[in-house]
Amino acid sequence: MPIPVSQRVTVAVDAMGGDSAPAAEVEGALLAAEEFGAKILLVGREDAVRSELGKHFPARAQIEIVHAEDVVTMDDNPATALRSKKDTSIRAAAQQVIDGRAVGMVSAGNTGAVMATALQVMGRIPGVYRPAVAQIFPTSQGGQTLVLDVGANVDCTPSMLLQFAMMGDVYARVLFGCERPRVGLLSIGEEEQKGNELTREATPLLKGDSVRFIGNVEGRDLFSGEADVIVCDGFVGNVALKVSEGLVSTIKTILIESLEATVMRQIGYGLAKGAFEEFKKRVDYEEYGGAPMLGVRGGVIICHGRSTRQAIKNAIRVAIDFETGGINRQIQESLEHGLGRN
Amino acid sequence: MPIPVSQRVTVAVDAMGGDSAPAAEVEGALLAAEEFGAKILLVGREDAVRSELGKHFPARAQIEIVHAEDVVTMDDNPATALRSKKDTSIRAAAQQVIDGRAVGMVSAGNTGAVMATALQVMGRIPGVYRPAVAQIFPTSQGGQTLVLDVGANVDCTPSMLLQFAMMGDVYARVLFGCERPRVGLLSIGEEEQKGNELTREATPLLKGDSVRFIGNVEGRDLFSGEADVIVCDGFVGNVALKVSEGLVSTIKTILIESLEATVMRQIGYGLAKGAFEEFKKRVDYEEYGGAPMLGVRGGVIICHGRSTRQAIKNAIRVAIDFETGGINRQIQESLEHGLGRN
Numbered sequence: 001m002p003i004p005v006s007q008r009v010t011v012a013v014d015a016m017g018g019d020s021a022p023a024a025e026v027e028g029a030l031l032a033a034e035e036f037g038a039k040i041l042l043v044g045r046e047d048a049v050r051s052e053l054g055k056h057f058p059a060r061a062q063i064e065i066v067h068a069e070d071v072v073t074m075d076d077n078p079a080t081a082l083r084s085k086k087d088t089s090i091r092a093a094a095q096q097v098i099d100g101r102a103v104g105m106v107s108a109g110n111t112g113a114v115m116a117t118a119l120q121v122m123g124r125i126p127g128v129y130r131p132a133v134a135q136i137f138p139t140s141q142g143g144q145t146l147v148l149d150v151g152a153n154v155d156c157t158p159s160m161l162l163q164f165a166m167m168g169d170v171y172a173r174v175l176f177g178c179e180r181p182r183v184g185l186l187s188i189g190e191e192e193q194k195g196n197e198l199t200r201e202a203t204p205l206l207k208g209d210s211v212r213f214i215g216n217v218e219g220r221d222l223f224s225g226e227a228d229v230i231v232c233d234g235f236v237g238n239v240a241l242k243v244s245e246g247l248v249s250t251i252k253t254i255l256i257e258s259l260e261a262t263v264m265r266q267i268g269y270g271l272a273k274g275a276f277e278e279f280k281k282r283v284d285y286e287e288y289g290g291a292p293m294l295g296v297r298g299g300v301i302i303c304h305g306r307s308t309r310q311a312i313k314n315a316i317r318v319a320i321d322f323e324t325g326g327i328n329r330q331i332q333e334s335l336e337h338g339l340g341r342n
Numbered sequence: 343m344p345i346p347v348s349q350r351v352t353v354a355v356d357a358m359g360g361d362s363a364p365a366a367e368v369e370g371a372l373l374a375a376e377e378f379g380a381k382i383l384l385v386g387r388e389d390a391v392r393s394e395l396g397k398h399f400p401a402r403a404q405i406e407i408v409h410a411e412d413v414v415t416m417d418d419n420p421a422t423a424l425r426s427k428k429d430t431s432i433r434a435a436a437q438q439v440i441d442g443r444a445v446g447m448v449s450a451g452n453t454g455a456v457m458a459t460a461l462q463v464m465g466r467i468p469g470v471y472r473p474a475v476a477q478i479f480p481t482s483q484g485g486q487t488l489v490l491d492v493g494a495n496v497d498c499t500p501s502m503l504l505q506f507a508m509m510g511d512v513y514a515r516v517l518f519g520c521e522r523p524r525v526g527l528l529s530i531g532e533e534e535q536k537g538n539e540l541t542r543e544a545t546p547l548l549k550g551d552s553v554r555f556i557g558n559v560e561g562r563d564l565f566s567g568e569a570d571v572i573v574c575d576g577f578v579g580n581v582a583l584k585v586s587e588g589l590v591s592t593i594k595t596i597l598i599e600s601l602e603a604t605v606m607r608q609i610g611y612g613l614a615k616g617a618f619e620e621f622k623k624r625v626d627y628e629e630y631g632g633a634p635m636l637g638v639r640g641g642v643i644i645c646h647g648r649s650t651r652q653a654i655k656n657a658i659r660v661a662i663d664f665e666t667g668g669i670n671r672q673i674q675e676s677l678e679h680g681l682g683r684n
Contacts, residue, residue: 077533112531140592151530154538188493188580189454191419196496196577219584223592235538236581238530239574242561243582247589250482250565254624258617268613275600275607282596 009036011319012093012102013312015044015052016071017109019305025108026052028312033062035313038320041066041096043105044089068092074305078112082120090114094121097298104299104319106290108307115152115293118300125328127335130156131295132164132234133302134171135241138282139225146172147186147222149234150241152293156233158202161185162210166334167294168229169211174325176228184217184227186236192216198233206231210338245304248284289314292322294331299323351378353661354435354444355654357386357394358413359451361647367450368394370654375404377655380662383408383438385447386431410434416647420454424462432456436463439640446641446661448632450649457494457635460642467670469677472498473637474506474576475644476513477583480624481567488514489528489564491576492583494635498575500544503527504552508676509636510571511553516667518570526559526569528578534558540575548573552680587646590626631656634664636673641665 013029015022022044029040039062042049046067053063070085072078081088093105094117107114111133119131132149139145148164149156156164165183172181185206187195192203194216206213217227222240232240259269269276289311290301299322301315322328355371357364364386371382381404384391388409395405412427414420423430435447436459449456453475461473474491481487490506491498498506507525514523527548529537534545536558548555559569564582574582601611611618631653632643641664643657664670 138592138596140595154530186581188496188577188584196575218588219581219586220588220591222585223588232581233538235530236578239528239561239578239582240585242530243564243585244561244589246560246562246565247586248593249562250480251590251593251621253482254480255617255621258620259614261617261620265614265617268610268615269617271610272601272607272614273610275597275603275611278600278603279593279597 009320009323010039010041010102011316012041012043012066012096012105013316014089014093014105014107014109014114015042015049016068016089017107018303018307018312019074021108022049022052024307024309024312026056027309028316029063030056031309031313032316036317036320038062038316039064040316041093041102043068043093043096045069045071066092066096072110072113074110076110076113078110078116081110081113082116088113088117090117091121094118094298094300098122103323104301106301106303106312106315106319108290108303108305108312111151111302114300114302118293118296118298122296122298122300125295125297125332125335127332128295129160129163131293132167133291133293134168135237135291137222137244139223141225143225144176145222145225145227145230146175147230147232147237147240148294149232149237150291151234151238153234155235156198158198158205161198161202161231161233162205163295163335164231165206165211165213165229166338167331168231170330170334171292171294171327172228174321174327174330178228180212181228182214182226183211183229183231184214184221186219186230186232186240187216188218190216190218289318292318292327294327297328299328351662351665352381352383352444353658354383354385354408354438354447355658356431356435356447356449356451356456357384357391358410358431359449360645360649360654361416363450364391364394366649366651366654368398369651370658371405372398373651373655374658378659378662380404380658381406382658383435383444385410385435385438387411387413408434408438414452414455416452418452418455420452420458423452423455424458430455430459432459433463436460436640436642440464445665446643448643448645448654448657448661450632450645450647450654453493453644456642456644460635460638460640464638464640464642467637467639467674467677469674470637471502471505473635474509475633475635476510477579477633479564479586481565483567485567486518487564487567487569487572488517489572489574489579489582490636491574492579492633493576495576497577498540500540500547503540503544503573503575504547505637505677506573507548507553507555507571508680509673510573512672512676513634513636513669514570516663516669516672520570522554523570524556524568525553525571525573526556526563528561528572528574528582529558530560532558532560631660634660634669636669639670641670
């Protein structure tokens with residue numbers, strides 16, 4: 001069902017980002033314009049984007065192309081790309097946000113380059129040590145858990161984990177509508193003394209009154225619904241995310257192989273097809289909307305390189321909600337408030 | 343099909359360990375005695391074990407009970423249990439190994455307590471800095487990847503990761519029968535400069551000639567078959583393992599919910615049931631045999647607390663293969679050799 005959103009909400013989409021760019025990006029943008037009434041700036045090589053747009057029913061006025069000459073590939077080193085490629089679609093999209101022409105940006109491109117460029121162009125929210133990428137994981141009860149950081153920062157300090165908790169707390173309150181999100185610390189056992197140096201040192205900070213800290217949680221709790229927000233350093237979070245993605249994809253392969261092994265099973269598979277589609281929707285990261293990068297001065301939604309048009313559409317929705325939820329203003333307030341208390 | 347193994351091979355099983363002890367342990371032991379011709383020492387409270395054994399067809403001579411008074415529960419703090427409980431089934435099982443009455447031990451009990459007790463009773467192989475727990479992950483091509491450490495050590499040093507690689511190399515050669523296992527370093531990107539301080543410092547060590555190092559791998563490669571052995575610190579490895587377990591269990595829940603939602607799907611599910619059983623066998627950790635703790639002077643096979651009798655039986659098989667494969671002798675040789683070269 002179309003959800004009405006103010007027509008004035010504009011989102012910049014990096015049209016050259018993902019593995020199937022610009023097709024998925026253009027189609028996702030068209031879906032989002034239609035469904036959310038949002039205006040979309042498709043940022044990238046004008047010829048490529050225009051040709052892709054031409055394949056579709058005359059686009060509405062809500063789609064606009066913003067030309068950017070350079071493209072960052074998945075194989076580019078983020079730091080090198082940041083220095084050597086001046087007019088990238090990522091940078092131009094970030095610039096749209098910082099210039100106030102869009103409320104946020106969406107990119108399925110080279111994650112490292114998106115993070116580095118967004119941080120360089122937009123800067124941090126005052127008081128933020130380091131931005132963090134927050135990923136939603138589905139729980140077995142049909143709920144969701146927000147995990148951060150899933151890749152922006154390796155080698156974190158305890159204070160960074162506390163800030164991740166505070167930023168995650170703000171985002172979860174808006175995202176899940178819960179008043180006091182339960183915040184867990186990802187470790188290898190529930191007991192406080194379990195964990196590594198970082199988690200043991202972060203525990204007393206998290207126990208302060210900044211967030212509703214429920215203690216250590218384990219890897220399995222990413223899906224158990226025990227916590228609304230789980231904090232970890234970006235190395236561990238990224239491994240956890242990639243393990244999940246890899247396992248979902250492996251399970252799909254194994255299951256389909258088994259389901260197609262006999263005629264009887266093929267018939268059964270056919271009858272139960274709807275169940276697999278539901279399943280895919282709930283656990284497949286390619287179907288998901290993007291993960292916001294919290295702590296930068298603008299909405300930055302990072303999508304999986306293999307994002308489908310559905311995923312791009314959902315990520316645009318995340319960018320809109322990020323703005324209308326006033327996430328960044330609240331993060332700034334929470335940090336100012338928290339700093340006063342700690 | 344029964345696989346003949348020398349009758350003299352004896353394995354000690356902690357009968358009081360897992361969540362459904364001693365039932366799963368006793369049944370697993372009976373299956374192993376039958377299938378592998380092994381002798382099993384069931385270690386634990388004699389009355390409980392004898393009563394469980396009594397439920398089964400008169401046991402063969404290959405089953406023997408070794409009494410131990412104390413039981414470590416899942417809630418016990420490992421360090422406290424080590425100090426305060428003197429005659430635990432874990433300690434008695436380890437003692438059987440070190441006294442030469444069993445070639446290895448199997449326990450589905452409190453993992454921390456098993457690791458601490460085995461290390462205390464058996465000691466390390468000369469030259470080993472720290473033992474590591476090695477877990478097998480199924481790959482999408484039907485192969486397997488060995489991941490270590492999955493929980494014995496947090497806060498590792500680069501030299502520890504090198505040793506994990508060397509121990510994993512030995513084990514994979516025997517386990518998978520490959521001559522030169524491909525060893526990957528778990529990180530958050532394939533490029534060498536990606537990762538945290540630990541992985542960046544471990545890279546030059548791994549690049550030496552001790553193992554066939556293929557560089558950084560990512561979380562998804564636990565299932566991709568890119569590497570035969572993947573090394574990581576015990577914190578990251580344990581998170582990866584628990585994420586996998588949690589996700590498999592979540593996926594089962596979600597899938598079954600979806601499959602039972604309509605009558606048509608239920609019929610389909612019924613027809614395709616064999617596929618789900620195959621699937622469960624390949625990805626379900628409760629069905630798996632145990633994970634060996636490499637680097638201690640004796641075979642120690644750690645099982646999941648929720649191990650079924652099938653898992654216990656498979657773990658006994660792992661203990662037998664560990665001994666007949668001469669793993670510990672080869673680890674010692676590899677380390678002596680490696681130390682000479684580095």
